[in-house]
Amino acid sequence: MAGTQYTINVNTGIDDTQIQVYLKKLHKLSGNMSPAMLEISEFLHERSRDHFDEEQAPDGTPWATLTPETLARKRKKGVPVNQILHGEHLHLRDTIYPFHSIDMAGVSTGPGTSAYAATHQFGDEERNIEARPYLGLSAEDEIEIIEIIKEHIDRKA
Template identity: 35%
Template sequence: MAGASISIDYSFPDKAIAARLRALVDAGEDLEPAFIDIGEGLLNSTHDRWDQQVDPESNPWEPLDPKYQARKKKNADKVLVLEGFMRDTLAYNTSSQSMEMGTNLIQGATHQFGDEDRGIPARPYLGVSEDDEQMIIDTLYEHFQDALR
């Protein structure tokens, strides 16, 4: 092999150890069951934060511009809520090696990152809070624990 490489060989004369190690490797090759649980957890926590109008670090979203708020007919006291449609488009997709979450609405990026040219501040709604991080760790731990049972 040209360049540099690394090889790890794991072979054990003890069949029980080899079987358990193989189970861990297999569990690492198909993380979709864990990613589904993680996706559900992140979706729930994102919905909760949306309802509380805070970012993943629990900072309140930037308030609405008073001029916009004055002409807003519905939900004038709510940020990122007109009809409640965008919140309900949040979804996740999983595979054996990945999980992604977001919205397919173009304004989702504007609200997440802001738009200086139009005077729209960033109001992050996607992200991983400390509680989310712990949920992810716990879920992955459980996934690999299940593989050893």
């Protein structure tokens, strides 16, 4: 799949032990976890778009401010200078889409945006572009995912 992806697993920086416990319990009650995965992917989609709107990383850290060069370029193009990654870059926000299967939920950026999306997610030291992460989970997101799974467990019990 092209684009930038973030997977709920070891790479989140969050101890996902509780999520795994509840996923195993749901799997035991129902072989079809697709409805829960769909709901989780939609939640992740919403949160990723929220990060753009709030101009913050998933952990709540504000994005790096725009450089004077970027501000000058935005003024020249006539796009808003008071918003980071909006205006000329809003299409990146709009290429985030959810995906799910019977045992997976996530979000990704659309085809053709992989290098561009990765540049903004991770930064590019060579081009002096600060990282402005928008994919990922906060501790509160983990709690919400657990609540989604618990609701599906309650429906099956």
